[in-house]
Amino acid sequence: MTTYKLTLNPQTGEAIGVCKDGVFGIPFDPANTDYQEYLAWLAEGNTPIPADIPPEPTCQELRATEYNLKSTGEQFGMMFDDRVNGTTAWVDWQDGIKAAIPKI
Amino acid sequence: MAASLDGTNGLTFNDNTRMGTANSLGTRNILFNADFRINQRAYVSAATLAAGAYGHDRFKAGASGGDYSFTQLASSTQVTIASGKSLIQVVEDKNVVGGSYVLSWTGTALARVGVNSATPSGTFVVSPLLITGQTAGTTMSVEFNAGTLNTAQLELGTVATPFERRPIGLELALCQRYYYKEPASAYHMAILDGSADFPSAFVYHPVEMRATPTTVFESLLRFDYNSGSASANFTPSGGTTAYVGNARLGVSRKNSISNAPASSNAQRNGQWDVQLSFSTEL
Numbered sequence: 001m002t003t004y005k006l007t008l009n010p011q012t013g014e015a016i017g018v019c020k021d022g023v024f025g026i027p028f029d030p031a032n033t034d035y036q037e038y039l040a041w042l043a044e045g046n047t048p049i050p051a052d053i054p055p056e057p058t059c060q061e062l063r064a065t066e067y068n069l070k071s072t073g074e075q076f077g078m079m080f081d082d083r084v085n086g087t088t089a090w091v092d093w094q095d096g097i098k099a100a101i102p103k104i
Numbered sequence: 105m106a107a108s109l110d111g112t113n114g115l116t117f118n119d120n121t122r123m124g125t126a127n128s129l130g131t132r133n134i135l136f137n138a139d140f141r142i143n144q145r146a147y148v149s150a151a152t153l154a155a156g157a158y159g160h161d162r163f164k165a166g167a168s169g170g171d172y173s174f175t176q177l178a179s180s181t182q183v184t185i186a187s188g189k190s191l192i193q194v195v196e197d198k199n200v201v202g203g204s205y206v207l208s209w210t211g212t213a214l215a216r217v218g219v220n221s222a223t224p225s226g227t228f229v230v231s232p233l234l235i236t237g238q239t240a241g242t243t244m245s246v247e248f249n250a251g252t253l254n255t256a257q258l259e260l261g262t263v264a265t266p267f268e269r270r271p272i273g274l275e276l277a278l279c280q281r282y283y284y285k286e287p288a289s290a291y292h293m294a295i296l297d298g299s300a301d302f303p304s305a306f307v308y309h310p311v312e313m314r315a316t317p318t319t320v321f322e323s324l325l326r327f328d329y330n331s332g333s334a335s336a337n338f339t340p341s342g343g344t345t346a347y348v349g350n351a352r353l354g355v356s357r358k359n360s361i362s363n364a365p366a367s368s369n370a371q372r373n374g375q376w377d378v379q380l381s382f383s384t385e386l
Contacts, residue, residue: 027317031314032318032384033386
C-alpha cells in the first residue's frame, strides 16, 4: 500500500513536501506529476503520515554552541590575561552564557 | 535533376527525401531519445517494466507494461517491444505549437497517439501517422506496441522528413530536463543543521528541469564534516527522504537519520558522498 509522509523544513517547521513509500521525495509543486498523484490520493480520503519533528536542542547543546564560538586557545588567552590583569573577563563570559541559557 | 519543388510535396531532393514545409528546417523532432541512445536508469534488456515505469530516457511503459529487449549501441539502437507490451512518450506542452503533426518511425511496431493531453487510444497503425487537431500548449502522447522500433520522429506538418540526428550532448541535455541521475559516489557541498538530524546536500542541476523534481537517494554514503577541533564523519541511515528546492538549484535533504552524531546545535559544513536522482517526468 502506498504511503505518504509529510516532510518539514526543520528550521521553519513549514511543510515542504511528502515522501512516498520512504523513497521518493516529492515537492509541493503543482507541475510535478508525483505531486498531482499525491493530490489525487488525498482526494480519495487518505491521510498522510505526520512529519518527523526535529528534537528540541538541550540546554547543554545550546550552551555548547555559544562556547564553541571561541576557540580553546582563545579562552586560554582570556584566562591568562585575567590572571595577569586581575580581571574576570573569561568568568564573566561563561556566566553570561549560563544566564542567557538557563538549565531547564 | 538535383531537386524538385511543387505545391504538393514541397522540396524533394535527389534521394527522394522531402521537406514539406519551412518547419522542416531546424530542430524538427519533438520526441527525445527517439533512437534509444540514452539509458540513464540503466534499464536491462527484457527486464520487467511495470506500467508507467521508465526504461530508456523519456520512454515509459504503457498500461500493460513495457518490457522490451535491445542490444545497446553507441549509435541508434533498435528495440523490440515484447508481445502485449507498449512504450509511451509524452511530449511536454511547452513544445507543442498545435495544428497538424506527422509521426514516423522505423520497425514493425505500430503506433497510436493521444492529443490535447489525452492518453493514447484507438487503433495502432503503421508509419507514418498523420495527427490533426492538436491544440497548442497541451501535451501529446505517442504509444508504440509490440515489434521493433527505432528512429521515431514527431514533427509539425503533414510530410514525414528524414530522422533528425542530434549530437549526443544535446540529446542528453534534452533528456535531463525530465530525469537525471548523478554519478555514483558524487561529493556534494553539504550541511548538518538543527540537531544534526537533517543533513542537506546542495545540488545544481545540469539543465533547468521541467518542474521542481522528485528526488530519490540512490545511495547514502559518508558525510564528512569538521567537529570543531577535528574532522569527523558518519554514515546516515534510516529515515525518510524529502526535498526542497527549485527547477535550477536544489537542496536535497534526508530527514530524520537514525545515527546522527551527538553534537551541539551548531550548523556544520561538510561534504556528503551521496548519489541522487531527480525526476520531472510527465
